[in-house]
Amino acid sequence: MADMLKKVPVREQDPQVRATNFEEVCLGYNQEEAMDEATRCINCKNAKCIEGCPVSINIPAFIHEVKEGNIEEAYHVIGKSSALPAVCGRVCPQESQCEGKCIRGIKGEPVSIGKLERFVADYALEHDIKPTGAESTNGHKIAVIGSGPSGLTCAGDLAKLGYEVTVFEALHELGGVLVYGIPEFRLPKQKVVAKEIEKVKELGVKFETNVVIGKSTTIDQLMEEEDFEAVFIGSGAGLPMFMGIPGENGNGVFSANEYLTRSNLMKAFDDSYDTPIVAGKKVAVVGGGNVAMDAARTAKRLGAEVHVVYRRSEAELPARVEEVHHAKEEGIIFDLLTNPKEILVDENDAVKGMKVVKMELGEPDASGRRRPVEIAGSEYEIELDTVIMSLGTSPNPLISSTTKGLDINNRKCIIATEEDGKTSKAAVYAGGDAVTGAATVILAMGAGKAGAKGIHEYLSNK
Amino acid sequence: MYKILKAEELADKIYLMDVHAPRVASHCQPGQFVIVKLDDKGERIPLTICDYDREAGTITIVFQIVGASTEKFAGLKAGDTFRDFTGPLGCASELVEEDLESLKKKKILFVAGGVGAAPVYPQVKWLHNHGVDADVIIGSKTQNMLILEKEMEAVAGNLYVTTDDGSYGRSGMVTKVIEELVKEKGNQYDVCIAIGPMIMMKFVCLLTKELNIPTVVSMNPIMVDGTGMCGACRLQVGDEIKFACVDGPEFDGHLVDFNQAMKRSQMYKTLEGRAMLKLQEGDTHHGGCGNCGGED
Numbered sequence: 001m002a003d004m005l006k007k008v009p010v011r012e013q014d015p016q017v018r019a020t021n022f023e024e025v026c027l028g029y030n031q032e033e034a035m036d037e038a039t040r041c042i043n044c045k046n047a048k049c050i051e052g053c054p055v056s057i058n059i060p061a062f063i064h065e066v067k068e069g070n071i072e073e074a075y076h077v078i079g080k081s082s083a084l085p086a087v088c089g090r091v092c093p094q095e096s097q098c099e100g101k102c103i104r105g106i107k108g109e110p111v112s113i114g115k116l117e118r119f120v121a122d123y124a125l126e127h128d129i130k131p132t133g134a135e136s137t138n139g140h141k142i143a144v145i146g147s148g149p150s151g152l153t154c155a156g157d158l159a160k161l162g163y164e165v166t167v168f169e170a171l172h173e174l175g176g177v178l179v180y181g182i183p184e185f186r187l188p189k190q191k192v193v194a195k196e197i198e199k200v201k202e203l204g205v206k207f208e209t210n211v212v213i214g215k216s217t218t219i220d221q222l223m224e225e226e227d228f229e230a231v232f233i234g235s236g237a238g239l240p241m242f243m244g245i246p247g248e249n250g251n252g253v254f255s256a257n258e259y260l261t262r263s264n265l266m267k268a269f270d271d272s273y274d275t276p277i278v279a280g281k282k283v284a285v286v287g288g289g290n291v292a293m294d295a296a297r298t299a300k301r302l303g304a305e306v307h308v309v310y311r312r313s314e315a316e317l318p319a320r321v322e323e324v325h326h327a328k329e330e331g332i333i334f335d336l337l338t339n340p341k342e343i344l345v346d347e348n349d350a351v352k353g354m355k356v357v358k359m360e361l362g363e364p365d366a367s368g369r370r371r372p373v374e375i376a377g378s379e380y381e382i383e384l385d386t387v388i389m390s391l392g393t394s395p396n397p398l399i400s401s402t403t404k405g406l407d408i409n410n411r412k413c414i415i416a417t418e419e420d421g422k423t424s425k426a427a428v429y430a431g432g433d434a435v436t437g438a439a440t441v442i443l444a445m446g447a448g449k450a451g452a453k454g455i456h457e458y459l460s461n462k
Numbered sequence: 463m464y465k466i467l468k469a470e471e472l473a474d475k476i477y478l479m480d481v482h483a484p485r486v487a488s489h490c491q492p493g494q495f496v497i498v499k500l501d502d503k504g505e506r507i508p509l510t511i512c513d514y515d516r517e518a519g520t521i522t523i524v525f526q527i528v529g530a531s532t533e534k535f536a537g538l539k540a541g542d543t544f545r546d547f548t549g550p551l552g553c554a555s556e557l558v559e560e561d562l563e564s565l566k567k568k569k570i571l572f573v574a575g576g577v578g579a580a581p582v583y584p585q586v587k588w589l590h591n592h593g594v595d596a597d598v599i600i601g602s603k604t605q606n607m608l609i610l611e612k613e614m615e616a617v618a619g620n621l622y623v624t625t626d627d628g629s630y631g632r633s634g635m636v637t638k639v640i641e642e643l644v645k646e647k648g649n650q651y652d653v654c655i656a657i658g659p660m661i662m663m664k665f666v667c668l669l670t671k672e673l674n675i676p677t678v679v680s681m682n683p684i685m686v687d688g689t690g691m692c693g694a695c696r697l698q699v700g701d702e703i704k705f706a707c708v709d710g711p712e713f714d715g716h717l718v719d720f721n722q723a724m725k726r727s728q729m730y731k732t733l734e735g736r737a738m739l740k741l742q743e744g745d746t747h748h749g750g751c752g753n754c755g756g757e758d
């Protein structure tokens with residue numbers, strides 16, 4: 001029997017072993033463990049956990065099915081709200097979402113909703129359980145731009161309502177950040193992402209890769225020349241930022257996006273693929289978010305000594321607690337309250353080190369966190385051969401600059417309403433990172449759902 | 463899948479292909495490029511659009527063997543396919559966007575080095591079709607690496623061909639021809655467009671700066687996605703950092719930091735050398751070629 005105050009523990013790969021491979025870190029529950037954990041849910045009438053889930057999965061209902069051993073039924077309950085449960089079960093920040101609201105969490109640990117969701121979804125992938133889609137199409141054509149979580153969710157929801165949906169993706173693979181950003185060891189690409197996207201295809205959604213909207217064609221042309229009646233923009237926030245310090249164009253300075261893209265999308269860690277990656281012997285990752293943790297843990301697996309250089313203290317690290325914990329277990333070194341001033345390069349412009357300064361925390365700033373200030377005279381140099389800049393990303397202007405009448409704000413984000421994704425342009429909806437700036441998978445999915453609802457209402461009333 | 467309709471060897475290690483890619487062909491403009499990926503495990507390789515046929519839905523690419531991927535491309539024949547072919551990427555050449563009347567009043571000089579003749583060609587052809595005749599210099603290392611001479615002749619105003627070793631046409635670098643045309647013949651140019659190896663563009667820019675001729679160059683840094691997502695292609699242009707794939711590939715040559723750009727493009731040199739060796743020697747590749755002392 002499960003301890004009612006504690007989660008049934010989940011099996012993980014040993015830190016020493018996993019720091020040298022790209023296999024998944026967390027091994028997930030088996031059926032026995034899942035059914036055991038499910039008994040901890042008290043099936044609340046007024047279930048707070050559902051409020052915490054941006055796509056409103058009926059959590060007590062699916063957990064009830066797990067408890068009874070009806071895994072297929074549990075999958076259908078989840079499927080009503082989410083197209084990507086195997087993904088969300090792995091990468092949602094559950095502690096601040098569904099599990100953050102769980103009543104069990106008041107006294108003890110919340111129900112392990114994410115791990116249960118993952119178990120159910122993996123079971124469905126393994127047993128090839130089909131999602132339930134529409135009986136027939138309604139003949140209305142919708143274009144979705146971007147195959148990240150927002151686009152996939154919007155496409156899946158519209159297909160379930162009978163729309164003929166085509167997703168246009170700029171890259172050669174589907175999945176957005178799920179394939180180019182989040183590493184294999186947290187989210188397996190073939191086993192999980194590709195298979196879950198396969199399920200969206202089974203709903204009847206068509207996909208066209210290698211189409212860059214704004215270049216290969218435009219939104220206006222999709223509507224005028226290809227008869228799409230509405231468009232959903234889920235193009236993400238892919239443009240990486242740099243610090244603007246001397247030496248930043250040196251050889252061996254990468255954006256986290258480049259480093260992760262080479263490793264994840266182009267599979268540079270696998271010798272049989274053609275794309276190279278400079279693994280680095282001593283690597284500094286600048287930044288403290290989830291992306292920084294992923295870059296650091298990737299560099300570690302490629303054989304480097306890795307330092308995370310972050311200007312605030314541990315308490316302010318924006319990354320998920322679980323990720324920081326995993327990174328530490330794997331031997332990543334945290335240089336906190338430290339900020340880069342300059343990247344030092346040799347005569348060939350190759351990185352040889354970094355000049356940094358120590359910081360201390362001052363008064364709180366606009367974000368409510370205490371602002372880091374430099375300690376005068378505390379500069380010192382560290383030796384390095386690789387620096388990975390992980391300072392955040394903003395939306396790419398490719399679409400906003402080529403679409404007539406689409407308004408953006410001063411952060412280059414597309415302006416869209418939260419409840420239905422409506423933009424300033426008729427028949428054009430948007431959501432996900434393209435609207436909010438870099439956020440989370442589940443918020444992007446929530447926005448995709450809202451967009452699908454908006455488009456459905458718009459076309460129903462037309 | 464994108465089908466190769468025509469494949470030919472233009473010159474030593476330089477190949478031309480027509481590829482069926484209707485979406486790209488329907489929207490491309492001179493100055494833009496595509497990203498080509500051979501198969502599941504291939505690299506994303508940027509190549510300039512050298513010509514296009516909107517009706518037939520085809521794009522012409524011309525490439526030179528420099529590393530493992532271009533070596534593999536060279537082995538493809540008509541009927542084979544590329545797994546991925548994305549584009550058009552980057553911005554169209556400024557010329558295309560300019561007012562035609564003012565363009566007609568301009569004296570334009572194109573300088574093409576090596577495979578650079580390929581991206582120069584569509585621009586010269588576009589101008590020709592719009593009633594503007596531009597002067598063109600093509601420079602090549604040696605005669606059997608010279609490409610597109612006949613095609614260029616048909617669309618250029620005056621064509622000057624030069625080889626580094628004097629094996630064909632004039633003798634010497636393209637910069638020598640520019641000096642002759644401007645200093646000796648007294649030609650006046652309002653703009654110069656130079657496309658070729660970075661080292662050539664660098665020296666052309668040093669000269670045209672001295673001669674006071676505004677110069678546009680087409681940069682070809684290392685790229686990954688080509689959509690502005692990775693920053694691998696970043697360049698120092700004046701006091702700004704630009705991403706060549708979305709802000710370029712064409713820039714004001716007098717502002718580009720060529721020394722930095724050339725060093726950046728060497729980043730994967732040793733890695734690539736190994737990939738090439740592995741490809742050529744197949745399974746017999748064991749790290750020690752005798753010259754490098756092994757992989758240590």
Ligand SMILES: Cc1cc2nc3c(=O)[nH]c(=O)nc-3n(C[C@H](O)[C@H](O)[C@H](O)COP(=O)(O)OP(=O)(O)OC[C@H]3O[C@@H](n4cnc5c(N)ncnc54)[C@H](O)[C@@H]3O)c2cc1C
Pocket residue numbers: 091092093145146147148149150151168169170171175176177178181182183211212213214234235236237238260290291294396398399431432433434438439440441442444
């Ligand atoms: C390294 C990393 C780790 C992360 N870890 C987590 C995590 O653990 N948990 C979590 O919840 N979130 C995480 N995130 C954030 C999360 O991945 C994103 O918030 C989410 O993917 C956003 O989804 P989206 O659909 O809005 O955009 P994206 O996933 O960015 O997808 C956008 C897609 O649109 C395509 N596109 C862009 N422009 C065009 C165009 N012009 N034409 C056609 N296609 C276009 C792109 O190629 C891309 O495929 C992480 C992000 C990164 C980078």
Ligand SMILES: Cc1cc2nc3c(=O)[nH]c(=O)nc-3n(C[C@H](O)[C@H](O)[C@H](O)COP(=O)(O)OP(=O)(O)OC[C@H]3O[C@@H](n4cnc5c(N)ncnc54)[C@H](O)[C@@H]3O)c2cc1C
Pocket residue numbers: 495505507508509510511524525526527528529530531532533577580581681682683684685711727728729730731734
């Ligand atoms: C916008 C753009 C347009 C281009 N147009 C053409 C074209 O029309 N025809 C053509 O032949 N080539 C063109 N190039 C260059 C071409 O992309 C490279 O030659 C190609 O990527 C080399 O691939 P590879 O695998 O064979 O060699 P690589 O594996 O890439 O490496 C070979 C060597 O070349 C260097 N290198 C890598 N990438 C580039 C690059 N992008 N440019 C220069 N050197 C590089 C490496 O450091 C290495 O030393 C263009 C590049 C860009 C960015």
Ligand code: SF4
Pocket residue numbers: 052053054055056057059082088089092094097098099113114117442
């Ligand atoms: S989708 Fe995310 S937030 Fe919703 S229940 Fe699953 S893990 Fe929780």
Ligand code: SF4
Pocket residue numbers: 040041042043044047048049050059060101102103104111113
């Ligand atoms: S709040 Fe917790 S205990 Fe209650 S239904 Fe949700 S998961 Fe179960």
Ligand code: FES
Pocket residue numbers: 684685686687688689690691692693694695696705706707708
């Ligand atoms: S190639 Fe990645 S941003 Fe230009």
